[in-house]
Amino acid sequence: MNAPSSQPSQPDGRSQPSRLRLPSEQSGRPVVPSRGRLRPLGLNEVRISGGFWGHRQEVNASATLEHCLTWMNRLGWIGNFRSAARDDEPWPRAGREFSDSEIYKLSEAMAWEIGRTGNGRVRKWLAELTDIVGAAQKPDGYLNTAFDGPGQQPRYTDLEWGHELYCYGFLIQAAVAHTRVAGVAPAPDQGQHQGEDDSALLHIARRAADHICDVFGPDRKPGICGHAEIEMALVELARLTGEQRYLDQARLFVERHGQQTLADIEFGRAYYQDDVPVRHATVLRGHAVRALYLAAGAVDVAVETGDDELLEAVQVQWRATVARRTYLTGGMGSRHQDEAYGEDFFLPPDRAYSETCAGVASVMLNWRLLLATGEPRYADLTERTLYNVIATSPAADGKTFFYANTLHQRVRGTVPDPDRISPRALSSLRAPWFAVSCCPNNIARTLASLQAYLATADDDGIQIHQYADAEISTSLADGRDIALRVRTRYPDDGDVVVQVMGGRQRSDSAGRSASDTRPWTLSLRVPAWADDGAWLTMPDGQRRPVSPGMVDVNWAFSSGDEVRLELPVRPRWIEADPRVDAVRGTAAVERGPVVMCAESVDLPDDLDVDSVCVDPTVAPTEHDGQVTVAGSLVDTERDDDAWPYRESGSRPPAQGRPAEITLIPYHSWAERGPSTMRVWLPTI
């Protein structure tokens, strides 16, 4: 593997504090594989400058980070670390057994925000959190506020549900993020904190990682965590530090899944993917977030160890899962009971679980597979998930969230109490905080690092996978500096203009200036949904139809050259495979990558959405940004007290009145008070 210079671990397996001299290819990136088809770009190389995602990044920075911090302070989840640090007598612990992980997820979000903007207030928060966390670490590296203290259960006695390794995973990811942004962060915008120790969080994480290797290494305790997560964290820490031991441990954890070391619980061992070894499984199954985190970790291990069989196994699982166990939104997880995938084609839209964190995890898995293979299908699913799961969870103000993302809300909910934690999946409205509150923090870290998922580079040039107003500046493999500006109103509008800028005007190592006009390749992803009417205009004005996949523009670009991609974001009717039983006899509308829905607040006479029938033989229309479909409205109060099953043909047809039904983006529903909503609309 690609080992940057670092202090080696001590013979006792514990590493000393070290200030990494981070090579530039490590900086500012969430994932840094040492090999693979595509090379990620860093936060210093891509900046989202506005538009759909730019706005959400600003809301995340200005509202969500503090919102999460405030709640976790108020609820005592941060205070747990202070209590654990005292370690003298029993204390009342706040939150669930995995609440430590929330502080770490937020720390990672803060790290990316520092990398993105240099925000000094966030620097200060993170430094304080790091101090608080570090003080609770035991001399041997163990760190968890729910176990091992006075009156608490001993460490590692409940691998099924204890989440200790899961918590370490997020701690390590936060430390990796913080280390990777340290060198590239913009100067603080306020309240400079000179002299703060940027390596403190990494030091905590390495002590924890060394401890993990000591306890769970080869020939030691043969356990895994009931919730996968540690695997990808250890790989990234190995990538950051060059420490082979962490990679070995990650591989061990991946391979131990399916060895049935965990208990056979009521949900079965498939719940935590301990039923079948990763390399032998054929589909993702069990708890969706667990399954996706494990798959991401397996890809990381496969890439670093050159284990193509393992990589292929995950790809096979991905294909089966996407074909048979994924919602139109990209959401995953059909069951509330165990937050799990269902059987093939079990995808009920009502009471869909589609957990926000499963969306986050899916983006993480897809990014890794995209880097490894270059296949645009992974960016396709990322786009779908970003616009319809990630963008759906937070409210416009960034202070309330969906935990589950149903595709059909049957009853109008009640407004959650803004001062109380909410059950995780009961309400039809976004809630400020949950007893299990992984989703807000997971959204925060995803949005703060989102620019890293837009584009990649390879030996031939630059690939743009997701479209946003953005500035990209990086170096080609031959050393030439390239700067691009992406201008678009995507997804509202389908036009994407990529302009080649002057770039940084320094000369490369061979003395060539940036005005070097040798050809290179700009690749643009044509989404799978854009299979009818996508056009590309070359710098010379030549315009041609393009098909889904990566479109390569090999060109001797000059400063000012433009490539224009036109994507057909017109609304269109979608139907499901007949095997998706739960949506038989319905149709949905997509507009570009955005799934649309009907919401009761847009219907006349206070009707609920279950009164809507649509006519998919009439194309959806759009005027002034308003999408409507032809259909009818039926009074849903009919026959409310009758046995609902009758001899076929004996039921009089429902009398509906013709109506134009307004549709809105699914991600923007439930912003106007209690309502009912559905994505899949019964056809006339």
Place this chain on the structure above:
Amino acid sequence: MNAPSSQPSQPDGRSQPSRLRLPSEQSGRPVVPSRGRLRPLGLNEVRISGGFWGHRQEVNASATLEHCLTWMNRLGWIGNFRSAARDDEPWPRAGREFSDSEIYKLSEAMAWEIGRTGNGRVRKWLAELTDIVGAAQKPDGYLNTAFDGPGQQPRYTDLEWGHELYCYGFLIQAAVAHTRVAGVAPAPDQGQHQGEDDSALLHIARRAADHICDVFGPDRKPGICGHAEIEMALVELARLTGEQRYLDQARLFVERHGQQTLADIEFGRAYYQDDVPVRHATVLRGHAVRALYLAAGAVDVAVETGDDELLEAVQVQWRATVARRTYLTGGMGSRHQDEAYGEDFFLPPDRAYSETCAGVASVMLNWRLLLATGEPRYADLTERTLYNVIATSPAADGKTFFYANTLHQRVRGTVPDPDRISPRALSSLRAPWFAVSCCPNNIARTLASLQAYLATADDDGIQIHQYADAEISTSLADGRDIALRVRTRYPDDGDVVVQVMGGRQRSDSAGRSASDTRPWTLSLRVPAWADDGAWLTMPDGQRRPVSPGMVDVNWAFSSGDEVRLELPVRPRWIEADPRVDAVRGTAAVERGPVVMCAESVDLPDDLDVDSVCVDPTVAPTEHDGQVTVAGSLVDTERDDDAWPYRESGSRPPAQGRPAEITLIPYHSWAERGPSTMRVWLPTI
């Protein structure tokens, strides 16, 4: 209320052992309201002599009772009582916190079996169980092996989940059953146990009931049990003993529901019906078994206290629940997560929960409502539930059971280990026992007492609600003895012949002989499903069409007179209200009261049921008892790796080959090894 003579409770609230002199209208009946439209008949008045249910009663007696006893001995659930009786030092308790209730449910089943056949082996078992249970009762009447012992949680500290009052409820029901059969049981068929104390179980139950009143009475601890059940048990104990205090306590428990004395858990207080007072609720909601037991208890309280508002409230809830929250099978409970009703019209056939015990509870509620009101709708739902839930749970051999009763099984399961307990709702095959094993014992007590649910009497005559080969002998209000023989092959055949027999030839109190031929009314239920082609033939041979509801034959019957009811059990297509989204675009087949299904083992080429499409414009056919429908078979392996959502109209239609699809009764599926199954079949 109608108080039989009994020893009153002592001033300290504890009752002494008493041997009740049971009036005849109390004997042999599970439910004995003191008022109401219809009067139940006892086990000594109705006997099932063969046929569909007669066979199941025999299997229950010969296999299921011993099966349950063996498992509970093996697992230590019975042993818990022995350990608790020692009460000296902590002991390892077996089973879940509510396992005591299983011993009581089985005791009740044994009591009814004793009443039905006098089986001496069962007498012995019940006497032994009673000894074991009684020894564990504390001096103050408290009885629960999961609480209050050395090292155990103190009593009544977890009303939400502790199930202590729930357990008492089944104890009391068992004692009531045993007392009510004591006078009417046939002579033992073997191993007579003269001198056994038939009042021992009642003594235990009364001590427990007195204790409950002491602890939870007016101005005492204002709690309710997180699982309703105690309410109806206390009413029945009041009916049996004449003890007003028990009725008052039952009313108090019913009225306390909805006062929000239990914690607001993640599922919400609706889970245990503590969200809204019973008399203000409009629909059944939350955990289905809890909801139905509570509703049954509320009817009992309403009937005994003359609370017509409360009775009407439950009827309103029943109508809404049956119209919007009930499966075609009569099954209730749409969610696995909280074993709960879903929102209106949320009735997914795949992963339907439809717990067996909810079916049992529904039968109990319907019986109470039928007795109170005489409305045949309650017997209609009972019939549907009996043939499609109660009959579905146990295997033909009576030794394996469904806990949940899905209407669509997507994958072939694995055969449960016959020597291990199974998860309650994971398998596609019946399992011998479950960690939560309420269903086998609940089935046992229902089948053992089933004859009690067939017929009733009122001042005008006899009503037959359920059809089975049976003998009925009772007395009319004017004292005349009536004997009827019901002959039928129902539900295989729709002909039901009721023959008036000579009856018991003793004279009545007025000296009239049984040959008295003054008219009386024989009423027969024409099921709601029989709305096309039901015929009645009078004793004089006159034949006329009849409509759903109760058909009254007021006649001066002579011995040998016959009334014949012909019910059109031809298979027929059924469609659902369009608001049942999950079955849009499908149809089902019913044959008489029996819901049919397609099972993969009946399809060619090892196809799964998801390959089936049907054509409901062609009537189902039946030859030699084999029901088939016209349809086609589609290869389900098509496009297994493709994104399953496409622009409407872009998918080539699936190529199916025409086929005659065999259907079988839903209650008999999964008897031929792992298979897939569905009730609702996609239409072409």
